[in-house]
Amino acid sequence: MIEALRKKAEELLRSNTVNVIYGYGEGSTPERTRPVFITKPEDVSKLTWNKYCVYNLTTYLKRRESRKLGKPAIVVKGCDAKTIVVLIKESQIKREDVYILGVTCNGVGEPMATKCKACDVHTPRIYDELIGEKIENKEIPFEERYAELEQYEKLSEKEKWDFWQKQFAKCIKCYACSSICPLCFCDRCIVDKNQPQWIDPSAHPRGNLSWNVTRAYHLAGRCINCEECQRVCPADIPLNLLNKKLAKETEKNFKYRAGYNIDDELAMATYKEDDNQDFFK
Amino acid sequence: MSEKTKFEPRIVAFLCNWCTYAGADLAGTGRKQYQANVRVIKLPCTGGIDPLFLIKAFERGADGILVSGCHPGDCHYNSGNYHARRRWNVFRPLLEFCGINPERIQFSWISAAEGGKWVETINGVVNAVRALGPFEGYKKINAIGPDAPSESFVTN
Helix, strand or coil: CHHHHHHHHHHHHHCCCCCEEEEEECCCCCCCCEEEEECCHHHHHHEECCCCCCCCHHHHHCCHHHHCCCCEEEEECHHHHHHHHHHHHCCCCCHHHCEEEEECCCCCCCCCCHHHCCCCCCCCCCCCEEECCCCCCCCCCHHHHCHHHHHHHCCCHHHHHHHHHHHHHCCCCCCHHHHHCCCCCCCCCHHHCECCECCCCCCCHHHHHHHHHHHHHCCCCCCCCCCHHHHHCCCCCCHHHHHHHHHHHHHHHHCCCCCCCCCCCCHHHCCCCCCCCCCEC | CCCCCCCCCCEEEEEECCCHHHHHHHHHHCCCCCCCCEEEEEECCHHHCCHHHHHHHHHCCCCEEEEEECCCCCCCCCCHHHHHHHHHHHHHHHHHHCCCCHHHEEEEECCCCCHHHHHHHHHHHHHHHHHHCCCHHHHHHCCCCCCCCCCCCCCC
């Protein structure tokens, strides 16, 4: 599989189809794979693929530093490929501006990442070239996909509040969660604005609640569950629970799943006349 | 509880200019009485209400919030309230998930002709929040900083 990946990468660079390959490279130890940006055909041997390739490389599609390198081919797993669908739908990139090297994947991480437990995109749903043996994407029922949330949803109001306050109290406002997020692409984030100051910039419980709720909310109907925010959080806040909760509500109310179908209207950019309004007086 | 420290909820109402604000106005012209715990903020359209407004209201000491606009199909800008409805459909469960009682954030459609419904809704919200008591949790996390509300949770 690695050989096929390298061969294709070399071919793409030699034919000038793309200027750069965003891929996974080996790190100082086997479990420390890291992103590599390959611009020369002779460097393709740096590319690798293994179960430690947890990262979502599509985050580099928003970075100026990597965009400067020219048209990319990007190595994506099934989950990461969903990001590209959302980015295209949100007019951040054009389909023809990115070459998608999809890799089939049976789960990553050691121990296996939470996102892989209810995976229904072992084979990417969008790609230009598929590397590896095609794996059947089997449907997973709604309840199973959001099973992780159950134990938190059944807590009492006070327990929920205490749980999240304890979590948010750890937040140091480093904004790693939004820096890594491939879908947090605003040039000027709401936290950078100080007239008015919507979100208290200090790592104070009040601002921490506002920040974490706002960050999650801005991903409503957009988050594709790559769990990168949670992975990079130095304070180990289970941020993806919030994202997942929003994804669940979006799917429940609007039958929409971000990144699954390129023809679907973006959930939060459209409406239906018969949307749920039980809670309206 | 003594008369002096009796809890009076602080309700912030975000109203759209075209329907609910006019409805509230009608209640006033009609000399209808309702509980005076509400602070009204008039905005052009419910579609323009950022969820941050709600969070900010809580930060500044609100015990409850009402968001109200035109009935579906009546929006002055055609679709503002439909978009708003989508947003609240996901935002409300998110706050609930974080441990904020959904009774503290209420939504309604009130047209310019429904002065009576405005009175009813406000009384309903005030009573519900009065029963819940002050938003102690948020009050606690607000404790320090220049914006922290002073003694405003207790009025006489």
